[in-house]
Amino acid sequence: MPKPLTFELVGDTQIVVTREFDAPPALVWRAHTEPELVAKWQAGFDGWDLKVTEFDFSVGGRYRLDYSGPDDATMSITGTFLEVDAPYRIVQEEIMLMPDPTPANHVETRFSEQGAGTRMVMTMTLPDAETRKAMMDTGMLDGMEFSYQALDALELA
Amino acid sequence: MTIDSKDLDHDAAFAALADPTRRAILSRLADGEATVNELAEPFDISQPAISRHLKVLEGAGLITRRVDGQRRPCRLAGGTLEELEAWLDMLRRALTANYNRLDAVLADEMAKQDLKKD
Numbered sequence: 388m389p390k391p392l393t394f395e396l397v398g399d400t401q402i403v404v405t406r407e408f409d410a411p412p413a414l415v416w417r418a419h420t421e422p423e424l425v426a427k428w429q430a431g432f433d434g435w436d437l438k439v440t441e442f443d444f445s446v447g448g449r450y451r452l453d454y455s456g457p458d459d460a461t462m463s464i465t466g467t468f469l470e471v472d473a474p475y476r477i478v479q480e481e482i483m484l485m486p487d488p489t490p491a492n493h494v495e496t497r498f499s500e501q502g503a504g505t506r507m508v509m510t511m512t513l514p515d516a517e518t519r520k521a522m523m524d525t526g527m528l529d530g531m532e533f534s535y536q537a538l539d540a541l542e543l544a
Numbered sequence: 545m546t547i548d549s550k551d552l553d554h555d556a557a558f559a560a561l562a563d564p565t566r567r568a569i570l571s572r573l574a575d576g577e578a579t580v581n582e583l584a585e586p587f588d589i590s591q592p593a594i595s596r597h598l599k600v601l602e603g604a605g606l607i608t609r610r611v612d613g614q615r616r617p618c619r620l621a622g623g624t625l626e627e628l629e630a631w632l633d634m635l636r637r638a639l640t641a642n643y644n645r646l647d648a649v650l651a652d653e654m655a656k657q658d659l660k661k662d
Contacts, residue, residue: 394632396561454560
């Protein structure tokens with residue numbers, strides 16, 4: 388059984404996600420910061436492919452993830468790393484291209500030792516109501532619908 | 545899925561959903577219309593407190609109230625809640641899928657490290 392994910396709304400602009408992993412922070416850190424490892428797990432929904440086309444993991448460094456899904460659907464995520472404190476904390480700002488850009492989403496990811504494993508707390512701060520509206524208006528839900536159903540089927544199986 | 549969100553106040557809706565009592569009220573209203581008295585019953589809080597929560601939910605466009613004699617029953621407003629929840633649910637599912645895959649990547653890397661040690 389996969390470990391549970393908690394997903395909470397905090398205040399009026401934040402989403403806080405927590406998850407534990409059976410690996411030490413140093414390894415969880417590598418999986419978040421080495422592009423060849425990132426490519427193996429950040430594809431989102433099943434049925435989508437991910438290409439990591441740019442990944443400069445350094446303060447001020449930029450990254451770009453290009454996704455392609457069912458029915459020629461595409462989307463991209465681009466961002467900049469703002470703060471890096473190995474292996475405990477990453478702060479980044481990112482924009483989704485759907486293909487129109489959404490306003491920037493500020494993401495802080497923290498890792499801490501939890502026994503032999505790692506506890507992750509990721510705080511996503513959406514700057515204002517317009518951002519969320521933009522994200523919801525991008526048609527993201529339409530584009531994801533196919534794989535969304537595929538996921539339902541998978542969960543029922 | 546067609547989304548028409550030009551009339552919705554997402555900022556207020558998001559804030560309204562962040563409170564556990566308000567989420568419980570919405571979950572009760574999903575079963576049908578209810579009065580303040582009926583809503584206050586399962587909670588250990590006063591009627592005025594429930595009324596304040598209802599005002600927040602109403603302001604966010606999540607519920608509507610109608611006048612029925614002395615009563616002002618509440619019901620879920622169509623659209624807003626489903627839309628916001630659908631978006632959050634989509635994000636939650638994408639992250640869940642990612643981290644389940646990450647578990648496998650981590651297990652792989654741990655195995656490689658063990659091989660190197662041997």
